[in-house]
Every structure is written in C-alpha cells, then in structure tokens.
Amino acid sequence: MVFLLWFLLVNTLCSISIRINGEMIDSLPGQPSDVSFTQFSGYIVTDKSRGRALFYYFAGAQSEDELSKPLTLWLGGGHDCSIATVGMFYEHGPFRPTKDGKLVKNPYSWNLVSNMLYVDTPIVAYSFSNTTSDYQAWCDFETAYENLKFLRKWFLRFYEYRNLDFYIAGDSYGGHLAPQLAALILEDNRNPAHLRPIKLKGIALGNPILEKMSLSNVEHLWYHGIISEEVYGMQKKVCNATTMIDEFLSGELSEYCSDIEIMLSEEIGHDMDKENLVFQSCESSSISSSQQHYLATETADPCLRDWVGEYINRPDVQKALHANTTGWQYPWNFTSPGKTSDVILHNFAIDILPTLSALLMSDIPVLIYSGDQDLRIPVSHTREVATVLAVRLKLTTLEMNGPWYDGKEIGGWSQTFGNSGRCNKVGNLTFATVRGGAHFVPSSSPSQALTLFKAFLKGSPPPRTNPNHY
Known part of the structure; x- marks a missing residue:
C-alpha cells in the first residue's frame, strides 16, 4: 500500500514537472505584465507510428476558479487554414498583436467566460506528420477521428478539466469539423469502456459551411x-x-x-x-500608436491579419509557444502551403444537415450565427439552412424573430426553435445574425460575438432587452 501511494505521488510529480517544463507558457513576447490566467501550448501525438502530432494552445478562464467555468474547443478554419493561431490571435483569444510587435489584452476574449482550447487540425500550420501522404489525403471522417484521439489524449494530460461542461465552437469550415466531432463524441460516450464520458453540452457555428450551396454567393x-x-x-x-x-x-x-x-x-x-463587405484596406503606415491600441482592443482592425502574420513568424514567439519544433522553413500564413485543391474540394460536397439533425435529436443545443456582411457564406443561405433544419425536425418557434442586443445597441436579429411540451426532448436551435459582422465575426464584431457566446453557454437565446428601456 505504501509502495502504491509512493508510486502515485512520484507519477503525479513527474507529470506536473513535464507539463511545467514542456508546455506551460511563462510569458509570450510582448505580453502585458498583469496576466493571471494559465496558458499551455505544445503537441499531442495522435499517431506515433506515422509521426503525427497536433499543435494546441490553451488559455485558462479569467476567473479565480477556472475549474468553475466550462471548456470550449475551437475548430475554425479548415483543411488548409491554421485554426489555433487564427482563433487565438485574430478572433477571440486573450491577446491581439499590434504593429510594434507587442500584445494587448482583448477585452472581448472568450476566456473571460470559458477555458479555451485551440487546435491546428488536421495537419495544418504548426501541426505536422512525418508521413508525406498525410498531407495529401485527408477527409472529414478521418479528421473527426483524429480530433477525438487528440481530445482524449489531451484529457489524459490535463485531467483536471475532464469533468467540465464541454462545448465545441467553430466558424467557416468549422461547420464541418465541429458537428462531425460532436457526433463522434456522442457515439464514443456510449462505449461502456469509457467510465467518464465527455460532457458535451452544445455546439456553436459561425458563418458555417454546412452543405455545398453554402458556397453560392x-x-x-x-x-x-x-x-x-x-x-x-x-x-x-x-x-x-x-x-x-x-x-x-x-x-x-x-x-x-x-x-x-x-x-x-x-x-x-x-x-x-470577400470576407467583409465594409472592411477597409490596411494602411498601417498611417496609423498612430493610440489608434493601434484602439483598433486592437475595441473594434475591427484592418491591419490585424498583417500583424498576426508578423508576430507568429518570429522565432522567439514560436519558441514561447513550443511550436515549430520540426524546424519547418515555410513562413507561417493564414493558409498552409502544399495543399492541393482536390484534397479540400471533395470534402465541401458533404452535407452536414443530417449530422446537425441527429445532434439536435440527441438534445444537443445548436447556435448558428452569421455576419451579415460576409460575401463568402451569405447570411441569406445560413438562415435558409436553419429554417430547413427546423422544418425537418418539426420544431416550433420558441422565440419569434426579432432584434437581440449587445448592451444598448442592436447586435442583430435572432430566432429560436425547439419542441417545448413534446415527449422526446430536442435541443434548441438558435439562428442569429450579427449586424455588420464579417466572415470571422469575433474579429469584425468582437463585442457582439462575446455576447452571443455568453448566452450560448447559459443555454439561453441572445438577450432581447435594451438596458435603456428599464
């Protein structure tokens, strides 16, 4: 008995030591000094025989007790885009880079209300494989299984987050990745060998590609x-x-x-x-220091994409993130080099609506939000898809279409469907537009995006009241 306790103690201490030395981020270059939440990043090996590993970044909730907050996995981008770095620096991560190479706090970061986990999947950006064919032949089915393997191995390493309420969110091609992983989690949870199922509570999809006609604009x-x-x-x-x-x-x-x-x-x-009808071009040379800080923290920044690219390509940043351990020579970009269009195109034809229907029938709430200035995935089509889902499942309108509020301003319009009063419980389906929102809503409309995310985590529709009315 004494030997067993000693073994468990040594094993725990070794696990903590490995995590602190290999994965904890002490401080990112240019990071503000007053940061109290935990940050981890590194690799999870998903297939040792093929030398395949996925890069992740974790930002703990900005809370005195981060374990009192849920865990959200972010799956945006797609088969040729970096999910982790775009999500953490361009959309709703805790920091945003500026022209001078420093980081400023994002007042609308999603880790204000949730622990956030970002992962580059399948083999994009910092994720890698030692098997050449892995870069040429990925399908959604394989990606979903890869993501599940990643998630289970991540929970083994970060076991304290294992019992938290779990959400999946994503945008763009995340409209494929998030529902497919969610469906696989539900299937895997039914395996009697898993004594601690993943507590999936809902999925949120922004300007998602859900079926091939989503691409028609x-x-x-x-x-x-x-x-x-x-x-x-x-x-x-x-x-x-x-x-x-x-x-x-x-x-x-x-x-x-x-x-x-x-x-x-x-x-x-x-x-x-094409991602933002009203976006201005970046003229960074004419932007003052005070304007840089305002743009980086309070509103959509036309130069943010450039500044993210400059920041993430710095060797000291990659070292702090424990990234690019293979010494990859290509400069980091929003899309990955070497991908052939055929690898990506055959996945676009997959219809995700049956998967979403099955999730709703399993009592998993779904939020679909859409920036109305996106020219890639038009809000008109996203609204049509939400209506088709509601009709197929014979859902009734629980909340009529009407304006929702981001503070004192109209954030957009929303409608919620469900089956209140029926025997078989079905998860609620909420469709919300984001007024002035682009393809990447958290980047173009950060305050509105956070308001939607807060309501989503609470299991409620977007707020319908204006504080000035009371």
Whole structure:
C-alpha cells in the first residue's frame, strides 16, 4: 500500500514537472505584465507510428476558479487554414498583436467566460506528420477521428478539466469539423469502456459551411449591388448556382461557367475583401500608436491579419509557444502551403444537415450565427439552412424573430426553435445574425460575438432587452 501511494505521488510529480517544463507558457513576447490566467501550448501525438502530432494552445478562464467555468474547443478554419493561431490571435483569444510587435489584452476574449482550447487540425500550420501522404489525403471522417484521439489524449494530460461542461465552437469550415466531432463524441460516450464520458453540452457555428450551396454567393452579390443585372441574369441562364458549385467541386469549369466566373471577378474587383463587405484596406503606415491600441482592443482592425502574420513568424514567439519544433522553413500564413485543391474540394460536397439533425435529436443545443456582411457564406443561405433544419425536425418557434442586443445597441436579429411540451426532448436551435459582422465575426464584431457566446453557454437565446428601456 505504501509502495502504491509512493508510486502515485512520484507519477503525479513527474507529470506536473513535464507539463511545467514542456508546455506551460511563462510569458509570450510582448505580453502585458498583469496576466493571471494559465496558458499551455505544445503537441499531442495522435499517431506515433506515422509521426503525427497536433499543435494546441490553451488559455485558462479569467476567473479565480477556472475549474468553475466550462471548456470550449475551437475548430475554425479548415483543411488548409491554421485554426489555433487564427482563433487565438485574430478572433477571440486573450491577446491581439499590434504593429510594434507587442500584445494587448482583448477585452472581448472568450476566456473571460470559458477555458479555451485551440487546435491546428488536421495537419495544418504548426501541426505536422512525418508521413508525406498525410498531407495529401485527408477527409472529414478521418479528421473527426483524429480530433477525438487528440481530445482524449489531451484529457489524459490535463485531467483536471475532464469533468467540465464541454462545448465545441467553430466558424467557416468549422461547420464541418465541429458537428462531425460532436457526433463522434456522442457515439464514443456510449462505449461502456469509457467510465467518464465527455460532457458535451452544445455546439456553436459561425458563418458555417454546412452543405455545398453554402458556397453560392451570386445572389448576395447582386442584392448588394456589387454585380450588374446583366451578369446576374446571364449567370442564372447559362450557369446557375447549382451548376457552378458542382463544376467548382469537380475541379473543372465548363467554358460557359468559366466565362461567368471571369465576369464576376471583374465586376467584384481585385480589392474587395470577400470576407467583409465594409472592411477597409490596411494602411498601417498611417496609423498612430493610440489608434493601434484602439483598433486592437475595441473594434475591427484592418491591419490585424498583417500583424498576426508578423508576430507568429518570429522565432522567439514560436519558441514561447513550443511550436515549430520540426524546424519547418515555410513562413507561417493564414493558409498552409502544399495543399492541393482536390484534397479540400471533395470534402465541401458533404452535407452536414443530417449530422446537425441527429445532434439536435440527441438534445444537443445548436447556435448558428452569421455576419451579415460576409460575401463568402451569405447570411441569406445560413438562415435558409436553419429554417430547413427546423422544418425537418418539426420544431416550433420558441422565440419569434426579432432584434437581440449587445448592451444598448442592436447586435442583430435572432430566432429560436425547439419542441417545448413534446415527449422526446430536442435541443434548441438558435439562428442569429450579427449586424455588420464579417466572415470571422469575433474579429469584425468582437463585442457582439462575446455576447452571443455568453448566452450560448447559459443555454439561453441572445438577450432581447435594451438596458435603456428599464
């Protein structure tokens, strides 16, 4: 008995020592001094035989007792984008880089209300494999299993977070990654060998790709006056949305659709940011120090993408993050080099609506939010998808469509569906628009995004009251 206790004590101390020396972040370069929450980063080996490891970053909740807060796994981006670094520095992480290479606190960081875990998946950015074929042939099914392996191994290393309420959130291609992992978790939880199931409580999806027609934005472009009536009419006649998407996913455009694509590109213009209709271009040289701090902390920053790229490519930053341990020579970017389009395109055709339906039928609440200035995944289509889900599951409207508030301002409009009063419990489905929001809502509309996230964690619809009315 004494030997067993001694063994457990030594094992625990060794585990703590390894974590402190290998994964705890003492301080990131340029980080503010008054930071009290824990930060960890490093690698979880998911397949030792293939030399495959996923990079992660963890930011503990800004709370006296972080274990009283839930744990949220962020899965944004996709098969050719960095999820961890974009989420932590560009969207809703605790810090944002500035032009001078320093970090400022993000007053709308999601770790104000939740422990946050970011992971580069499948093999993007800092994640890596020693097997060349791993970079060429990933599908959603394999990615979901890889993410589950990561999660279970991460919980073995960080066991104190194992019993927390668990949420999954993501945007863009996270519309595939998050629901697929959630479904796999529910299936895995039913395995009697797992005595401690993962306590999945809900998923949140921002401007998500949920089925192939999510990629169709021509009508949205016409509605905003970006393309002409002539080109819009020609597109509907010779290469309608369904035809164009099917040909795009096949990797080969017909002559007719190719001509339409060229016309659309010419009318849209090369300087248009398709992720944000109202975004201004970055003119960093004309921005003062005081403006830098304001942009980095209070509003959408047109130069933030550049500053994130400059910051994350610094060797001292990578060392502090315990990242790029393989000595990868490519400069870090928002997308990963070396990916062929075919690897990504075949996954876009997967319809995620059946997976979301199954999650709702398993009493898992779903929040779908959509920035109304996104030209990539139009809010009109996201709203249509939410309505289709509600009709398929015969959900009733629990809260009529109406404005929700971010403080004293209208943050957007929302509607909540459910099956109140019926025998079989179904998770609530909430659809919310974000007024002025872009493709990456937490970056363009950080305050509104945090308000939605808080309501999501509480299991309630977005707030419907204006404080000035009381």
